Amino acid sequence: MFNMNFANLSPLEARSLIREDKMTRPTAGVASGFVQANLVILKKDLAFEFLLFCQRNPKPCPILDVTEIGSPIPKLVAPNADIRTDIGKYCIYREGILVGEVSDIINYWEEDMVAFLIGCSYTFESALLKNGIPLRHHELDSNVSVYKTNIACIPAGRFAGPTVVSMRPVPNKHLVRAVQVTTNFPSTHGAPIHIGSPEHIGIKDINKPDFGDILPIREDETPVFWACGVTPQAVAMQMKPEIMITHSTGYMFITDVNEEQLTIL
Amino acid sequence: MFNMNFANLSPLEARSLIREDKMTRPTAGVASGFVQANLVILKKDLAFEFLLFCQRNPKPCPILDVTEIGSPIPKLVAPNADIRTDIGKYCIYREGILVGEVSDIINYWEEDMVAFLIGCSYTFESALLKNGIPLRHHELDSNVSVYKTNIACIPAGRFAGPTVVSMRPVPNKHLVRAVQVTTNFPSTHGAPIHIGSPEHIGIKDINKPDFGDILPIREDETPVFWACGVTPQAVAMQMKPEIMITHSTGYMFITDVNEEQLTIL
Known part of the structure; x- marks a missing residue:
């Protein structure tokens, strides 16, 4: 209620x-659809x-x-x-x-x-859910897993640093649809930047995220990595x-x- | 040859x-595909x-x-x-x-x-041609028609001004495809900003372009307007x-x- x-x-x-300090909770789920x-x-x-x-x-x-x-x-x-x-x-x-x-x-x-x-990512997550693609961190009421990768951002002036990604396990049968759905939202991170094999983007242990929570990946699922909004903050902080x-x-x-x-x- | x-x-x-000043012609058609x-x-x-x-x-x-x-x-x-x-x-x-x-x-x-x-626009024009959509200004070996509109750009700091558009007559049977093809190229002006009725975007006489050439529009064709790269130059010049x-x-x-x-x- x-x-x-x-x-x-x-x-x-x-x-x-x-x-007016009358709502002091995090904003997930607030003003749904915006x-x-x-x-x-x-x-x-x-x-x-x-x-x-x-x-x-x-x-x-x-x-x-x-x-x-x-x-x-x-x-x-x-x-x-x-x-x-x-x-x-x-x-x-x-x-x-x-x-x-x-x-x-x-x-x-x-x-x-x-x-x-x-x-x-809230925006593309709601689109994934509407398309019948479940989100493990919602099921577990936890956070997504977030990792630093070996994919360097393109530097600009004094700003440089690695791309940070969030990971969501996606059922294999939904992989194509997950790419399509998120491609449609380029203003909110868009298509994944990597599918599968975490080691190819410099993630040594999928069970040791740099931020967020560990998310179990089932046998019929593949880890899918999206660029994460932590990146610009991390890069700005670093300089x-x-x-x-x-x-x-x-x-x-x-x-x-x-x-x-x-x-x- | x-x-x-x-x-x-x-x-x-x-x-x-x-x-090395060994090629002094305009670049249309040079290094095709790039x-x-x-x-x-x-x-x-x-x-x-x-x-x-x-x-x-x-x-x-x-x-x-x-x-x-x-x-x-x-x-x-x-x-x-x-x-x-x-x-x-x-x-x-x-x-x-x-x-x-x-x-x-x-x-x-x-x-x-x-x-x-x-x-x-060269990029989306080549995509239109590949999709069987003819370009009048190519047929006539002329320029597109270019108009100032009443659509204001969103100002930023000292920069402000109207959106400038280019017009290409598109056969009515190709209208949907023309929108789809150019939507796919957001980095080169993307989807049209207006279809039909020039007066709705402040163009009083379609036969009096502000720049470029007059292009005849046939009975089974509709004028389609794309945002034009003249805009940023015009806006910059104005300040x-x-x-x-x-x-x-x-x-x-x-x-x-x-x-x-x-x-x-």
């Missing part, structure tokens, strides 16, 4: 509750290189919106929102080190900041910007964009 | 001939806003590659090329005014310049940057990218 209500909220209603996004905020002097990094690596870093320099309004995906208040929990990093988690960033916002909203602000894991930004609007076909 | 040779050149061979690109060069202080403009308006401004600040090497699409020498003819604009056409820009290149390579360099019309940059590599399916 409680969850049902969260699912039926409009994006505007959900963001208002978050803004695209949620990862957040990375950097200062202007890094904005061109980071945007170029995302443009060169669209699978891990699919850009949904970028604010004007100094503006907290994501005018393409949520023109009534304020990026400084409408996420439940933010992480503040200084020189690459987490220095705090806060529920708004009004006091951290500066006139030369730029906010990047980056697609997240130790003076200040970087992100959403906290699971506390995504809820856009006004209907998931179906992101399909290419 | 002569044309045949140009068509069979590799991109590397074609660029070498252009670099993607050609529009060029816009701006200085670093405009680079973020222009990249953001392109990212927000991917149909008129599909980014194929952007060079690092100060580097003339388009390392994603032609790592052996030099953007300063490998185009046949360049336009130099100061404060939005054309001040010269030159065959290389070695003496104009500055350490804080960034080159943007933007997809062009009168201190210096801007572009390719000259028809003298495109030839990349190493095979046209098929750009399809989404």
